[in-house]
Amino acid sequence: MAGLEGQVALVTGGSRGIGRAVVLALGGLGAKVIINYRENRIEAEVTLERLRASGGDGEVYPFDVAVESQVEAAVKKIVDRHNKIDILINNAGVTSDSLLVRLKHEDLDRVLGVNLIGTAYCTKAACKGMIRQRYGRIINLTSVVGQTGNAGQSIYAASKSGIIGFTKSMARELAARGITVNAVAPGYIQTEMTAGLASRLQEEFLRAIPLARFGTCEEVAEAVSFLAGPGAAYVTGQVISVNGGLYM
Numbered sequence: 001m002a003g004l005e006g007q008v009a010l011v012t013g014g015s016r017g018i019g020r021a022v023v024l025a026l027g028g029l030g031a032k033v034i035i036n037y038r039e040n041r042i043e044a045e046v047t048l049e050r051l052r053a054s055g056g057d058g059e060v061y062p063f064d065v066a067v068e069s070q071v072e073a074a075v076k077k078i079v080d081r082h083n084k085i086d087i088l089i090n091n092a093g094v095t096s097d098s099l100l101v102r103l104k105h106e107d108l109d110r111v112l113g114v115n116l117i118g119t120a121y122c123t124k125a126a127c128k129g130m131i132r133q134r135y136g137r138i139i140n141l142t143s144v145v146g147q148t149g150n151a152g153q154s155i156y157a158a159s160k161s162g163i164i165g166f167t168k169s170m171a172r173e174l175a176a177r178g179i180t181v182n183a184v185a186p187g188y189i190q191t192e193m194t195a196g197l198a199s200r201l202q203e204e205f206l207r208a209i210p211l212a213r214f215g216t217c218e219e220v221a222e223a224v225s226f227l228a229g230p231g232a233a234y235v236t237g238q239v240i241s242v243n244g245g246l247y248m
C-alpha cells in the first residue's frame with residue numbers, strides 16, 4: 001500500500017476503539033492526523049502519544065459532531081492551520097440499545113444526531129475544501145446492523161442504514177470533483193461500545209460468525225486505510241464489510 005505523506009486526515013471519534021486504530025494506521029502511512037473526540041481528553045492524548053511514538057504526527061481537537069457550529073469552527077481552524085483536509089473519516093458513534101418501546105425521545109435524538117446528522121455535518125464542512133482542491137476521500141463507519149437490522153438496536157441500525165444511503169448519495173454528488181465516498185461496515189469488533197452489549201447478544205453474534213471470532217479494531221482500520229489510499233482511486237459509493245462473514 002502506497003503512503004499518505006503530505007495528506008491531512010480528520011478522524012472523528014479518534015480517541016478510542018476503532019477510531020484510535022484508524023488514527024494509528026493513517027499516521028503510519030504518513031498522513032498528519034487530526035484526532036477528534038467529544039469529552040475523553042485523556043484517551044485522545046493517549047492516542048496522540050501512540051501516534052507520535054510510532055513516528056506519526058497529529059493533533060487533538062475536541063468538538064461534538066452533532067453540533068454544526070462546533071463542526072464548522074473546528075474544520076475552519078484545521079484548514080487555517082494545515083491548509084486542507086484530504087481525508088475525512090466519519091467514525092464517531094454512539095449506541096442506545098433497547099427495545100423501541102423503552103427508548104426515550106432523547107435517546108433517538110442523540111443516536112441519530114451523532115451517528116447520522118454528525119456524519120452529514122462533518123462531510124458538509126470538510127467537502128467544501130475538497131471540492132476546491134478537486135481531491136478528497138470520505139469514509140463513513142456504518143455497521144453490519146445497518147445492513148441486517150437487529151432487535152434491540154432499531155435506532156442505532158436506522159442511523160447506520162442512513163449512513164449507507166448518505167454514502168451512496170454523496171458518492172454521486174462529489175464524484176465529478178475527484179472525491180470518493182465509501183463506507184466500512186464492521187461486524188462485531190471488540191471495543192468499549194460492544195463490551196456494553198448483553199452477554200446473550202455477544203454469544204448469539206459469536207455463533208453466527210463463520211470465522212468464529214470477534215474482529216479487531218486494526219482489521220477495520222486496514223479497510224479504511226485501503227479506501228483512503230491511492231489504490232482505491234476507482235472505488236466509490238461502496239460498502240466494505242469487515243465482519244468475519246456475519247453478513248454476506
Ligand code: NAP
Pocket residue numbers: 012013014015016017018019036037038039040041043063064065066090091092093094114141142143144185186187188189190191192193194
Ligand atoms: P467507541 O469505542 O465507543 O468510541 C466512540 C468514539 O466516538 C469515541 O472516540 C468518542 O469520543 C467518540 N464520540 C462519541 N460521541 C461523539 C460526539 N458527539 N462527537 C465527537 N466524538 C464523539 O466506539 P467504537 O466501537 O470504536 O465504534 C466506532 C465506530 O464504528 C462507530 O461509528 C460505531 O457505530 C462503528 N461500529 C462499531 C462496531 C463495533 O463492534 N465496535 C461495529 C460496527 C460499527 P470520547 O472518547 O470523547 O467519548
